[in-house]
Amino acid sequence: MNLRDIEYILAAAEIGSFAKAARVCHISQPSLSIQIKKVEELLGCALFIRDKKGVRLSEFGETVLSYFKEIQDNVSKIHTMAQKQRSEPLPTIRLGAIATAAPYIFPYITDIENLVFEESTTVELIKKLLDDEIDAALLALPVKVPLLTSMSLYKEPFYLVAAQNNPYAQTIDVETIALPPECRFLVLSEEHCMGEQTMSLCKLNRNNNHKIFKATSLETIRHMVATSNDITLMPALARRHNDGLSYYDLSPRYHRDIGLVYKARTRHTEQIHNLHAKVKTLDCLSELKTN
Numbered sequence: 001m002n003l004r005d006i007e008y009i010l011a012a013a014e015i016g017s018f019a020k021a022a023r024v025c026h027i028s029q030p031s032l033s034i035q036i037k038k039v040e041e042l043l044g045c046a047l048f049i050r051d052k053k054g055v056r057l058s059e060f061g062e063t064v065l066s067y068f069k070e071i072q073d074n075v076s077k078i079h080t081m082a083q084k085q086r087s088e089p090l091p092t093i094r095l096g097a098i099a100t101a102a103p104y105i106f107p108y109i110t111d112i113e114n115l116v117f118e119e120s121t122t123v124e125l126i127k128k129l130l131d132d133e134i135d136a137a138l139l140a141l142p143v144k145v146p147l148l149t150s151m152s153l154y155k156e157p158f159y160l161v162a163a164q165n166n167p168y169a170q171t172i173d174v175e176t177i178a179l180p181p182e183c184r185f186l187v188l189s190e191e192h193c194m195g196e197q198t199m200s201l202c203k204l205n206r207n208n209n210h211k212i213f214k215a216t217s218l219e220t221i222r223h224m225v226a227t228s229n230d231i232t233l234m235p236a237l238a239r240r241h242n243d244g245l246s247y248y249d250l251s252p253r254y255h256r257d258i259g260l261v262y263k264a265r266t267r268h269t270e271q272i273h274n275l276h277a278k279v280k281t282l283d284c285l286s287e288l289k290t291n
Helices: 002-015 018-024 028-043 059-085 103-110 122-130 193-201 220-224 267-280
Strands: 050-051 052-056 093-100 117-122 136-141 148-163 185-188 211-216 231-235 245-248 256-264
Touching: 002 018, 002 028, 002 059, 002 267, 018 028, 052 059, 059 267, 093 103, 093 122, 093 267, 103 117, 117 122, 122 136, 122 148, 122 256, 122 267, 136 148, 136 193, 136 267, 148 220, 148 267, 185 193, 185 220, 220 231, 220 245, 256 267
Parallel strands: 093 117, 093 136, 185 211, 185 231
Antiparallel strands: 050 052, 136 256, 148 231, 148 245, 148 256
16 A cells, blocks of 8 residues: 555545546546555455445445545655755745635735735635645635535624614614615625625525625725615624724624635645644634634
8 A cells, every 4th residue: 555545545535436536636547446446455344335326435444534644644744844854945835815805814924934825716716726726725614625625714703884874774683684775785796705695694685686786895895885875794804993884793693604725635734734723823813703
């Protein structure tokens, strides 16, 4: 058994298909199947149950999967330690983030060695993670994508936001957020996951377009709310003082979970874990409820 065999086993376990795992590992399906079969013969136990729907871990496979992951993680750590011993610079970590998180986290981690930044949408960042164009991303959880794993960073409440001189704001029920006819709801457009989440949390009707305005940035929404009777939801880290807005507390269900998402089989495991630890301790998160 070698490290490549372990890579094949972990890929097949995550995806549930030898054919798809083979494409990810850049080999043919027969080659991957043969190598996994050889490992099973060596162990004298089946790691996978094969049927028409694909493959799934056997009871034995479930038991030993964590040991395979630990081996892969430890090898990654050994490579990192060897680089440090040779006084070689650590590999560059390419970190992405959604636009509603990047401005509030990136400025506080610019001192991390060999870290470069990129801002984009959830869909684009997930694609880049799978294509190895970035190494990790700050995304709203959960992210249910094969090959990707995540570590929770913080739970961020939403505020109901209105202009300070909005005469209707204090009449809005902060539990149901039912709007009076004089107000519109401003949300981010569909490519932003927060826009989708806002529509869902507030039970907004997509067909009621005259009551909903969609923007491409939180700053556009901030300025439009400040100069109108419109209202919006805004994440806690976007809250500003003296911006002409009032921020109203909502029930705990109005929140989002932000996490660090990365490929389970990455050679940057130790650096990503260190990045996670660094972000968790940022002063700007001290007032949020962390997980």
